Amino acid sequence: MCLGVPMRVVGGDDVTALCERRxxxxxxxLLLIGPVPLGTPLLVHLGxxxxxxxxxxxRRIDDALDGLAAAMEGKPFEHLFADLIDREPTLPDFLRGDPPG
Known part of the structure; x- marks a missing residue:
């Protein structure tokens, strides 16, 4: 499983950003995405x-990561998945089996 985490640019140059997380x-x-301004939130994987x-x-990614940590510790976590509570899951169009058109 691959896991990316949100980080915020606090410095650096056009090739390497200094990013902060907690x-x-x-x-x-920054070789895959190019230069970005200070304060930009990025999804970071393996540096x-x-x-x-x-x-x-x-924010939603941070909430989900906090929710997973809370669940693993046996703490309440449902509030961190508010965007998923009381909603029916939906499949992408290509998995629904609906005829094209």
Whole structure:
């Protein structure tokens, strides 16, 4: 399983950004996405930025990661998955088996 985490650009240059997540700062390669402005949230995997996130998506990913950690510790976690509670799951169009058109 691959896991990407949201990080925020706090410094760096056009090739390597200094990114922060919960107080830890580390260098992150920007070779896959190119230069980005300070403050930009990024999805980071193994020291490489794989895409730019908007604020809402970064928050939802953080909530999901916090929810998983809480569930593993036996703590309440449902509030961290508010976007999934009380909603029917949906399949993408290509998995529904509906005829094209």
């Amino acid at each position: 107080g830890a700062v580390e260098p992150i390669s 490489t930025a794989v895409r730019v996130l908007d604020e809402e998506e970064a």
